[in-house]
Amino acid sequence: MTQQIIIITGAFFGMLSVILGAFGAHALKKTLSNEQLHSFEVGVKYQMYHAIVLLVLGFNFETITSATYWCFTLGIILFSFSIYGLVISASKEKKLKFLGPITPIGGLLLVIGWFLILINTL
Template structure:
């Protein structure tokens, strides 16, 4: 993984989290329940947290295992985007239940990314 790809991925995820956060706070505030809005915000927060981590890793790129990048990237996609899909589909009355098991897989990948980062530090 090159430094430029890591930084670009971080920038894309960061930008999208701002867009999704604003969308949730303004457009969805009127259509989602408080619980749904809170779930949506969890997806946005975790996406931004991990975008920042990718950005820091990209700017401090030295001997970074590509597995760390992939765990964070795929973890964000599976965790946050499955939450967005679950919340939005539920608000329309057609909850995409197949997304439910995908969220914890994404969360597990995020945890593995952190574990690999820890191992990489030593």
Template structure:
């Protein structure tokens, strides 16, 4: 994976986390319950945390494995974006239940990404 792709991915996810966080804090605050808003914020936090780690890895002189990049990238998409979809669809009264099982798959990919970093540290 090239440094430019890693940095661009990190920047995109970071930018979207700020946008979604602001959207949640202002526009969604009026239509979501406290539990829904909390869930939405969890998605935003995890997205930002992993955008930051991708940014750090992108600037790091050592190469990150392609598998680590894809675990973090797909983990963010499946975890955070499924939470956004679940919360927003629930707020509209038409919860997209098929997204429920996708969230833990995304979480598992995030965990695997961290595990791959540990393995890489000892390689």
């Protein structure tokens, strides 16, 4: 894993979280319930938090392992994007239920990424 790839990944996920946050706040506000909007916002927040972590790790390249990078990258995709899919599909009354079990897998990968940072630092 190169430093440039880690920084690009973090920047991409950060940019995308701003776009999706604006999309949720403006375009989806009219079609989502308050609970659905809150869930969508959780996905956006977690995506941004972990995008920032990837940037910090990328700029401190010696502190990141390939496993940490992949845990955060796949964790963002599985956690946040499954939430987006669940919320948007539910608002159209065609809930993609298969995405439900994917969200906690993504969350687990994010937790493992944090654990790897802890282990690598110790």
